[in-house]
Amino acid sequence: MxxxxxxxxxxxxxxxxxxxxxxxxxxxxxxxxxxxxxxxxxxxxxxxxxxxxxxxxxxxxTDPVLTDNRRSAEAMSLNADNLARFHADFGALIGPSDNPGSLTNRVAELEASLITAASNPSAPSRLDATVNAASDLAQSIRSAGTGLRDLRTRADRTIGQQIDNLNGTLQDIEALNARIRRVQLSGADTASLLDQRQQLVDQVNTIIPVKIAARDHSGIALYSEGGAILLDGSAATLSFTTAASAEPHMTQANGLLSGLEINGMAIRTEGGASPIRGGTLAANFQIRDELAVEAQQNLDALARDLIDRFADPAVDPTLAAADPGLFTDAGAAFLPADEVGLSNRLELNAAVDPSQGGNSWRLRDGLNAAGPGAQGDAALLKAMSAALTDPRALASGNLGTGVMTAGGAATAMLSITSQASAETEQRASFAAATFTEFQRIEQEIGxxxxxxxxxxxxxxxxxxxxxxxxxxxxxxxxxxxxx
Missing domain, CATH: 1.20.1260 (Ferritin)
Structure with missing residues (x-):
């Protein structure tokens, strides 16, 4: 040499x-x-x-196949986590069985107070206690309805925030594609730019799971797993309008809540065929348009059942057919056509509530009685107690097809919610474990x-x-x- x-x-x-x-x-x-x-x-x-x-x-x-699997697992984990959190939050609203303020315990308190009052109908304190128990029950159902509305509103606002995030991130990826192309053509190193782009793609993927298609000069196109074009050359524009409040009667079907558009085209947001399925965006649409709506129907069915049980003239002879009973729709008689959102409006009849200028003796003598009757007459109190515990089929909702008492209806709601919470929590745990494993494997080759x-x-x-x-x-x- x-x-x-x-x-x-x-x-x-x-x-x-x-x-x-x-x-x-x-x-x-x-x-x-x-x-x-x-x-x-x-x-x-x-x-x-x-x-x-x-x-x-x-x-x-990098390993594109492993990265794709990790992204799919992450999107699935976040989707399941959002659904599990909704069921847990709604379960907290209606209360577990060991919570004194739960719906099941409030119904049991009203039942016990009616029995106690019937044993000594002349005691004003026992009548007042029954009024308080009924008021507490109405308040608990109303609070659950308000909380459910807030959960639905939160989902709607989260959708709006995610759409804004998506639009900005997709534009950033479009700009990075162009920059990577210029840098690569100049012969310089593009590794740092590719890292930045991968982070942005990961952000999009958590909201809408994506698939990547390679383009010339290290460019990429992004498609949702459901087939929607999010970026190919230029970034798509997603459109959504956030509502001030997602009230029970508001739905996407009646046009009072916004749907999703991509480049001006309406996109299906529900079901397994949805182009946005699998991520947090789909989870929040499912919460707003399906899960919260079903929970509202069941809560309204429970409120309607309570109203119907005490508005029957066979229970209280002083009532006419159109008169409100012990429980009312915002102080008025309930109309079946107005059931949506009934739980949010459920109130105790002011006629029996001393705090609203009423008299608790009306529980004993009749809501529309002209004046106090015989103080030892417990017939109406016993009839109310029987109405509360009478097995009957619910007129609406999805709490079951058989007959049930008022307490049974509340228990059925708790059971359905607890089961849904347990199932979604299990799916979330499995999805989280899958994501963690793919993340570990990806780190091993890192x-x-x-x-x-x-x-x-x-x-x-x-x-x-x-x-x-x-x-x-x-x-x-x-x-x-x-x-």
């Missing part, structure tokens, strides 16, 4: 070692950085000069800091060896010049 060849080999080796150490330093520094992919230096023999090595560039190491440090030590040795060769070459040249 000639002196010049040795010099060239050592110099190219030093250059390669310097670049390699920089790549490894970046790997170690960004081992925990989201979206960062491991880099490696690609080398080849220096065919042009006929000696030494040449740096081809820095290669970004930056291994121990391996990177070992490589760095080898590079340092190679650097020292090449430096030693240069030192020897320098000594030889000095010796030749002195001859």
């Amino acid at each position: 000639t002196i010049s060849a040795a010099f060239s080999n050592a110099l190219s080796g030093l250059t390669a070692s310097g670049r390699a150490s920089g790549v490894i330093s970046d790997n170690i520094a960004n081992a925990l950085t989201p979206g960062y992919a491991k880099r490696s230096l690609e080398l080849t023999s220096n065919a042009t000069a006929g000696q030494g090595v040449r740096v081809l560039g820095v290669v970004r190491r 930056v291994d800091t121990d391996a990177e440090l070992q490589s760095l030590m080898q590079i340092e040795q190679a650097y020292a060896a090449n430096a030693r060769v240069l030192e020897v070459v320098g000594t030889l040249m000095d010796t030749l010049l002195r001859i």
Whole structure:
């Protein structure tokens, strides 16, 4: 080997070692950085000069199939987590069986207070206690209805926020596509830009699960798993209008709640055929348009059942057919055509409530009685107690097809909610475990800091060896010049 060849080999080796150490330093520094992919230096023999090595560039190491699986698992996990949180929140609104303020316990308190009052109908304190128990029950149902409306409104507002986020992120990816193309054509390194784009794609994926299609010059197109075009050349524009409040009577079908449009085209938002299925956006549409609506129907059915049980003239002879009973629709008689949102309007009849100017003795003598009757007459109180515990089929809702008491209806609602909560929590746990496993596998093929440090030590040795060769070459040249 000639002196010049040795010099060239050592110099190219030093250059390669310097670049390699920089790549490894970046790997170690960004081992925990989201979206960062491991880099490696690609080398080849220096065919042009006929000696030494040449740096081809820095290669970004990723596994597209594994990344796609991890993204699908993450979207599924977040979707399930949103649904589980809704059921848990609604379950808290109606209260578990061990909560004194739960609907089941409020019904039981009213039943017990009616029995107690019937045992001594002349005692005003017992009549007042019954009024309070009935008022507490109406308040609990009304609070649950208000809380359910708030959950639905939260879902609607979250949809609006996610749509704004999606539009901005898709535009950022479009801009990055163009920038990556320019940088690549200039021959510069695009790895950092690719990391940024992967982070943005991950953000889109949590809202709408996506599939990636490669385009020229490292560009990408994004499609939802349901087939909607989110970005191909230019970013799609998603449109949605947030409501001030998602009231019970408001739905997407009647036009009072907004649907979703992509580039001006209406998109199906429910079911397995929805183009946006699988992510947090689909979960919030499902909460707003399906789960909360069904929960509202059941809560309204429970409120209607209470109204119907006490508005029967056979129970209270002082009532006419159109008169409100012990429970009312915002103070008025209930009309079946106005059932939607009834739970939010359920109130105790003011005629029996001393706090509203009424008289508790009307529980004993009749809601429309002209005046107090015989203080020892417990007939009406017993009739009310019997009405509360009378097995009957509910006129609406999905709490069951058989006959049930008022307490049984409340228990059925609690059971349905608890079962739904348990099932969605189980799915969320499974989905979270799946995502965690894919995340672990992806990290394993990512930056291994121990391996990177070992490589760095080898590079340092190679650097020292090449430096030693240069030192020897320098000594030889000095010796030749002195001859």
